Amino acid sequence: METRATCPYCGVGCGVLIEHDGGRIHSVRGDPEHPANFGRLCTKGSTLHLTARPETRLLYPELRSVRGEPRRRVGWDEAIGSAAERFADVIARHGPDAVAFYISGQLLTEDYYVFNKAMKGLIGSNNVDTNSRLCMSSAVAAYKQTLGADAPPCAYEDFAHADCLLIAGANPAYAHPVAFRRIEDAKKARPGMKIIVVDPRRTDTASAADLHLAVLPGTDIWLYDAMLHVLLAEDLVDHAFVAAHTTGFDALREHVRTVTPEAAAQVCGVPAADIVTAARWWGGSPAAMSLWCQGLNQSAHGTHNGTALIALSLATGKIGRPGCGPFSLTGQPNAMGGREVGGLANLLPAHRDLGNPEHRAEVARLWVVDSVPEKPGLTAVELFRAAAEGKVKAIWIACTNPAQSLPELEVVREALQRCEFVVLQEAYRSTETAVFADLMLPAATWGEKEGTVTNSERRITHVNRALPPPGEARPDWRIVCDFARALGPLIGRPEAQCMFGYERVEAIFAEHAVSTAGRDLDITGLDYALLDAAGPQQWPFPAGADAADAAGRARLYADGRFATADGRARFVVPVHATTVERVDARYPLHLNSGRLRDQWHGMSRTGKVARLYSHVDEARIELHADDLAENGVASGDLVKVASRRGEIVLRAVASGEVRRGQAFVAMHWGRNVLNSGGVNVLTAGDFDPYSKQPELKHAAIRIDRIDLPHQMLLMRAEDGGRAAAEQAEALAPWLERFAYASLALAGRDNAAVVMRIAHDQPIPPAWLEELDALLGLDTDDALSYVDSRRGVSKRALIAADRLVGLRLAGETVAGAWLRDVMVEGRSTAELRRWLLAPLSAPPAAAKGRGRVICNCLNVAENDIAAAIAGGDDFDALQAKLKCGTSCGSCVPEIRRLVAAGTSAA
């Protein structure tokens, strides 16, 4: 059987077909009919079926009444009943603003709608905020300040019409891969199209560009202002459009008068000539379009980063036409849906504003309540700070992992410890936030729930359920409604029975649709039946709209009328700020953070799929080789990384992508895979004044070499009894015992868990025994070699001529070879000889394959290097090895390897 759904990862919103038998999901494929992807999926989407395993899921509600005690399994009635009592108690003692919901852009629109209604319509506070605050809120603020509404005006099909594409602070080759495939297609079809990438790093996206502006972090506003300066100087501004459809241009023109390319070049650290080229390409192209994401949004002036970029579209009249417009790429699959239902502390349903009394009255009428509260709620960073100060006393977290993803993690920890009552509504049982939860509620997840999502291009898809959820897990909307109905009578609001009496999820969608009547996102013409029959639709879609006439909705503002009171778009004069936190002598390096190609956020799902580690298999800090050398660090060494807020230990690697003075750490690695909280131990909570989005991309750090001479490597293959992900879960509590430790999975069909350890003192024998027992290495069958003089011990378990378990202490240089032996099921003859000899390095004949570059077809670095050395160009290499011929996510990297190999030759 096949069920239509969407991929639950990024905002591209690819359609997927889930192949299942009603009891188990067997595979997924891209939905050939879905207009976001036309059948394509990236590495993450195409491995979704591998995440649909029950082993590490949260299956039953769990509750504890006393802090510090373990939670016990309870039934749903007790779980919901006690949640309602605890919330009612806090509300009675401290008022409604002492409770809060912290939710997620990964919820479905219907889930989001009821969370928002429960807080603003029932509890009477606006304390509902989401991880979208860390993600899209600067883009929202920038759109509203300039175009008047939070509406990305473009569509993916615009890539095919653009003559110039300006990609700013985004790495779609990793973060929006299927959209990037469409950009590659566009470039192939029209090679004259110019791609400009603005990113401090030379990412895969940047290496595919015609022009890469490697700006210094936080200096974007100067760049876009200088581009506008050039557009004015070279008469590339569309004065007729500006006069007819905008206001505020004179002030901005005055502001950019002194921002010459030379002046900006000084600040941005890029050649003035490149700024001029970028402006000429933009201004001289019939159709030009910008794309942006977190490199601009996650900044203390993220809103003005956005408005400065949007000004380029407005000043040249390149908006509302094919191939034009400012297009903010949505990060999460349904951040758009969350914005539509107003699920943030300062918004109301259907793009209404909390600050507007008429909007509040409309929403109160819609919900049949006396009023909705007027005071804005606390936004993400503010919310956790307030909880750390004891002002928020009960918090309900759903579908997000704040103990890993928020900045200033120390404050977050304090907050979650100080709160009287923490609820976590999760699909998986051991996220970093789970340790703080007093009540855990098992949520249904991908493949198990029904509702709608809206992708980056305003396209709504009906997501279907393939299977019932495992254990006692329930869909999010239902959990919220049950809670609201239980809470109502306890806070004097018996009408909650009716307000949250939805019997089917579509009833929520229908209420949401009604709320949009007459608004910019009017979807009164949509229901599930129409979405099923006519396929996913872009908004607006008012009652009476024709599904066949999709072209009319592909882009907004075609008539030059904007969503402001006077119908004119506004130019905003930006502040010329750089990052809040500056580097200095003590913290001389600028820390940047972001995404890897094959991992998703806190790794609760992608981290369970062994092959998704093959691209990057350990947490690391990437630095320029000269910065490593200056600090006396060799690539591969462990370093202590410190900021003004905390320190962590990471492996340092030299990277050709990072400029001098900068460093990059992926956001994914947290306490489940590392002996520290990862990058957000280091980041600061400073945020943008308009969007309140924190500056996750910028912090000042230092690195110091750290000597941890006692090394250990543990590996265990998945066996019938325990999946590799479960083995990792069992080992995770051990991480914090060591000065450095990390966990990863490896392999494909034969998955294994890999734990790397480095310690400042000899590892106590009792720990070794415990770990051996945990991994089943404590049997008489295990081969063992001990050289106590050199402090080396090796222990291996071989079953049916396959290496299935290994502990290597004292010397770990053979690790990569041994991992390949284990996960590729290679013969163990050589291994036995090595194991029982004093050798520590792998035998000369044993060569590792290196990193797997192409995940779909399992092609590794060394295979590719050999082909390049043999003289193959990209096409010959692809023909021979087939790498990059399936999902295509690795194509940019292979091209880069070929280019590097050719220039080296």
Ligand SMILES: Nc1nc2c(c(=O)[nH]1)N[C@H]1C(S)=C(S)[C@@H](COP(=O)(O)OP(=O)(O)OC[C@H]3O[C@@H](n4cnc5c(=O)[nH]c(N)nc54)[C@H](O)[C@@H]3O)O[C@H]1N2
């Ligand atoms: N594989 C994968 N894909 C994802 C996700 C994931 O976890 N994994 N998450 C999804 C989500 S929620 C989001 S929000 C998106 C994020 O998508 P992106 O924003 O594209 O990804 P990031 O890696 O966070 O950051 C993009 C780039 O911003 C650059 N940058 C840093 N500082 C600056 C600066 O000052 N100026 C400029 N111009 N650039 C700067 C970084 O070097 C980085 O390459 O990805 C989505 N897609």
Ligand SMILES: Nc1nc2c(c(=O)[nH]1)N[C@H]1C(S)=C(S)[C@@H](COP(=O)(O)OP(=O)(O)OC[C@H]3O[C@@H](n4cnc5c(=O)[nH]c(N)nc54)[C@H](O)[C@@H]3O)O[C@H]1N2
């Ligand atoms: N340093 C740094 N930090 C960052 C960023 C960065 O670039 N740098 N990026 C920020 C951005 S843009 C974002 S969006 C955030 C993301 O950060 P988080 O929101 O913390 O990321 P996830 O790990 O995706 O959390 C989603 C959780 O929901 C669970 N889940 C999955 N499906 C369901 C479901 O159907 N129901 C429920 N209830 N739970 C479910 C998953 O298991 C997972 O634990 O991180 C932010 N943090």
Ligand code: SF4
């Ligand atoms: S691009 Fe990849 S992660 Fe994003 S929706 Fe499509 S398949 Fe999922």
Ligand SMILES: [Mo]
């Ligand atoms: Mo995000």
